[in-house]
Amino acid sequence: MFLLPLLFPGKITAEVKSFANKKLNAELNFRTANLSFFKHFPSLTLSLKDFCLKGSPPYAQDTLLAANSIGLGINLKTLIFGGHININKIYLEKALMNVEVSPKGEANYNIYVSKDTSTSQNPSNTSLHLQQINISNSHLIYRDSSTKILINSVGFNYKGSGDLDQSVFDLQTNAGIDSFNLSYDGKQYLKNKRVHASLITKINTHSLSFVFKKNDLKINKLPVDFKGRFDFLSDGYNMDFTVKSDSSQLNDLFTALPPAYVTWLNKSEVKGLINLLFTLKGQYIASKNIKPDMAFNMNVRQGSINYNKAPITSSNIFLNFQTKMPNLDPEKLEVNLDTLFFNLGPDYVKAVVHAKGLNKPNVDAHVSAKIDLERMFRTLGYNKFDVRGNLDAHLDSKGVYDWQHKQMPIINGALSLKNGYLNTRYYPDDITDINKILDIQE
Secondary structure (H helix, E strand, O other), X not given: OOOHHHHOHHHHHHHHHHHHHHHEOOOEEOOOEEEEEEEEOOEEEEEEEEEEEEOOOOOOOOEEEEEEEEEEEEOHHHHHHHOOXXXXXXXXXXXXXXXXXXXXXXXXXXXXXXXXXXXXXXXXOEEEEEXXXXXXXXXXXXXXXXXXXXXXXXXXXXXEEOOOOOOEEEEEEEEEEEEEEEEEOOEEEEEEEEEEEEEEEEEEOOXXXXXXXXXXXXXXXXXXXXXXXXXXXXXXXXXXXEEEEEEEEHHHHXXXXXXXXXXXXXXXXXXXXXEEEEEEEEEEEHHHOEOOXXXXXXXXXXXXXXXXXXXXXXXXXXXXXXXXXXXXXHHHOEEEEEEEEEEEOOEEEEEEEEEEOOOOOEEEEEEEEEEXXXXXXXXXXXXXXXXEEEEEEEEEEEEEOEOOOOEOOEEEEEEEEEEEEEEOOOOOOOEEEEEEEEEEEO
């Protein structure tokens, strides 16, 4: 083990350099090379220090991958008995992985030359037959200007294994991220979330198809099951994704939500069970304006919320919520709030809402409430404005809401507000002694 690396260091380093020059259409640099059994025992590993790999155009001058050390595991059997260098493992430590996609969809990772026309004239003694990829304590940045998505993952750890050189293979993956951040169109949706994933993905390199067979994720405390498939088409993609979380804790959901909820959750006691289901199915072909159908369902049972130790807890929270968006068209958005109910002591709120469309939604809603407004907003932690009073409302609303043309749905019912009070940032003075009884018939 001590002597064998001393017999081959120059040969292996030269062969790897030659292989990289033929197979990579990008600039590659490293400071020193070291061959050892003990870096990743028992693998014979060629370690390249201060490794840097540039990207493909239009990012040829920018870094795609940089690492303190990258290790290439060498198949010892083929080296000793055949004089052939077979790289079957890759180890990355403290790496920066910087993935860029231009507004035109040009990616900086298209650096691998799949066919080498010079192979027949200058056959190489080096080949890449990956069976394992290990990444530890690294930093992954994915910046896609075409979709306006930015992903920043700190403390990225990954282990993937399988016969990666086969045309069809199962990739088994374990991954962990200490801090996962996601932004879309400049707005941050996930911040400092801890992620753990255990995945099995069937990959077909001939048809460019990915089947997600077993994918157990955890975002902070929220467990998520992810299954489906993704196929590359000549002019787009075909996708069939199902993401769900069954009988999870309501508190765990809030730990996975955007940053604005973090401060609220730290001061809140949240209980209850929740079921989540998200699906995305269909083709995405931009040139033909074909987009997949999206749907999202959420059910809450036995819920309760108390913000900042309020004297009364919002209890018996019951929610059935479904929404779908065919062809990802906002004007085809359908929202079905089948039931929303909760108690606040003896008080209650009950609502059923159906709506279709976004800019001019067609609404069918039924709301019934008998509630102390100050107590409700304090219990739920809503502090955008100060509102008080005893509300008793029974309203039915049906029709089109069009703000631009001042069109309102037909409203029928009764509303009573006693001892009302309102203070907002939009008006300098308090509005007090609001007492109103309305019988609405339109």
